[in-house]
Amino acid sequence: MLIETGVGSKRGSRSPAGAGLEETGQLLEALAREGIGPRDVDAVINTHLHFDHAGGNTRLEDGRPVPTFPRARYFVPKGEWEEAQRPNERTRATYLPENFEPLDDAGQVELVEGTAEVLPGVRMVPAPGHTAHHYLVELESGGELAIYLGEVAQHPLMLERVAWLSAFDVLPLVNLETKKKVIEKALERRALLIAVHAPYPGLGRLVLEGDRRRWLPLSSQGHE
Numbered sequence: 001m002l003i004e005t006g007v008g009s010k011r012g013s014r015s016p017a018g019a020g021l022e023e024t025g026q027l028l029e030a031l032a033r034e035g036i037g038p039r040d041v042d043a044v045i046n047t048h049l050h051f052d053h054a055g056g057n058t059r060l061e062d063g064r065p066v067p068t069f070p071r072a073r074y075f076v077p078k079g080e081w082e083e084a085q086r087p088n089e090r091t092r093a094t095y096l097p098e099n100f101e102p103l104d105d106a107g108q109v110e111l112v113e114g115t116a117e118v119l120p121g122v123r124m125v126p127a128p129g130h131t132a133h134h135y136l137v138e139l140e141s142g143g144e145l146a147i148y149l150g151e152v153a154q155h156p157l158m159l160e161r162v163a164w165l166s167a168f169d170v171l172p173l174v175n176l177e178t179k180k181k182v183i184e185k186a187l188e189r190r191a192l193l194i195a196v197h198a199p200y201p202g203l204g205r206l207v208l209e210g211d212r213r214r215w216l217p218l219s220s221q222g223h224e
Ligand SMILES: [Zn+2]
Pocket: 048, 050, 053, 130, 151, 168
């Protein structure tokens, strides 16, 4: 299972280099180093369909975009799928049809509504604000919880300071409310947080110091 596919390796205005993301777009190489080939992936979760999160859903074959993972079911929030079909002036630069239409053509899309356990212990949970139908992913195992934040917060500091919101949020005040709920759950469950836009590996926990929240990167907590 993969959560998100990053910016991808296709060339164009939103290619890694075109978007100033020269060091990204190497998902397949990174998987290969772990001994995982494209046919080994049977589930791909999309938190939303912005190009920097869903670009690797497809790759070019003879100049045509095709699903990168030919055996995978691609889980996509239903509302996000619909938004991406009818982008507006604000969103059309990031909803690139080549990143999701080939999945539909191949019959590999599974649309998700509400909270959904898509695999045992893997829940897609609505987390609106960054987009109207943005999702996060909860991973539950052995009584412990990890939360893949998607774009609930781009930087861990935005969890420490709840009013700090991204200009990329389509509905910032909605994301503010989402973030408060996620923070409460993260503190209560001592959840491991996966912050996708933070420097690699982007893992850490929120802790309370007095009444202030502080981000503790996993590397500063020793081995767990
Ligand atoms: Zn986004």
